[in-house]
Amino acid sequence: MSKYLFPALVLAAAGFSACCLTSVADEPSQPQENQAAIQQSAEKFTKAFNAGDAATIAAQFTENAEYLSQDGSVIAGREAILEDFTETFKQSPGLKIETTIESIRFLGKGVAIEKGTTWVTRKEGEEPIQSGYAVLHVNTGEGWQIAHVREIAALQHSNYHRLKELEWMVGEWVDEGSDSLVVTSCRWSKNKNFLLRSFKVRMAGRNELEGTTRIGWDPEAKQIRSWTFDNAGGFAQGFWTNDGDRWIIKMTGIINDGQTASATNVFTFIDGNTYTWQSVDRILGGEVSPNIEEITIVRQAPPPH
Structure with missing residues (x-):
């Protein structure tokens, strides 16, 4: 997979989409507020991605966020993520993504792990590329942001989309x-x-x-x-x-x-x-x-x- 398709899958790994939330274990403190905050961020992220808005996407990450791809490559830091998304949208205009969030597990106050599956379509009519993901969310005090993302090979194909x-x-x-x-x-x-x-x-x-x-x-x-x-x-x-x-x-x-x-x-x-x-x-x-x-x-x- 091209280096410049990674950032499409960063969104995949983030799981940001107004999609079906199939399994949620709430954080002990303020569970409804935290779940709603992550879902609102999801909607914002998906809209920005499908509009090719790299700046809004990058703002969803912490300053020192990391993204680990399937081949072991790492994109480190918000600025590098911004540059990669910018280049991705330049090289592949019209990218679209669909996401199924399979689980969100709150580990304690201000920390959550999300897992799911995404489909990235490069051009209308083409078969989408499927990938799994795991992402670490942290509440920085200014809202939920992405601290770490790991792309996972899809072991089972799903036609949910x-x-x-x-x-x-x-x-x-x-x-x-x-x-x-x-x-x-x-x-x-x-x-x-x-x-x-x-x-x-x-x-x-x-x-x-x-x-x-x-x-x-x-x-x-x-x-x-x-x-x-x-x-x-x-x-x-x-x-x-x-x-x-x-x-x-x-x-x-x-x-x-x-x-x-x-x-x-x-x-x-x-x-x-x-x-x-x-x-x-x-x-x-x-x-x-x-x-x-x-x-x-x-x-x-x-x-x-």
Whole structure:
């Protein structure tokens, strides 16, 4: 990797992004304030990086900060970091970064270690470069700053950045009708390469159908793809297309008696606690089937403590 791509990964190592914070252990003193301060810095850093603003980025580091790359090279001091970022943006204009913060652990008052994964894209349309990172944050009294960064080779590839627009699906969901109940659960797989959904359908108090769906990124088709299996022996695959707040899924499959089936399913995001689902253009065994009209699905309230 070019020397001048390091600074892109300094941001990676810093983990500065308004991204998902998946695991946080708060500092004993003022945990909410400290977490908020780091996240505010993250937003500022990401905005500056994507704007090519080297001065704002360098200001996030302590005067004697160090960055250790995968090959053992070291960038030492705020001034050297400023020079390297300046040269990077000059040599590679348009660099963009996406980051997943996997953990922040407060070691005591004013000291925190952050770990995560980043994707750096040099030009639009190019495949991003993935890297892991670990960073030491210190509270200097003037706010949280970066004291030390270590770049880590990504041991496992993650397509989180391809799937993060569907992150709102994570959680427990329910649709309850007069004589039916559909319960859906969604979670991330390890390393966030897939969203794993399970569903159960009850009619008149009896379990009628249940199954699982795995949603991932198809690198050959360059599209989000899903695979669904039900306990009746049927299976299907779907290709996902985004249309604003809607996701349109073209489904094809086989039911347990060997008949082919196809449909267009539509998920529409309403807010963090609500989405709708409908199924149209339904064909079963070569015959047209009725559409399923739009259903509203809500996030299930957590059980009382």
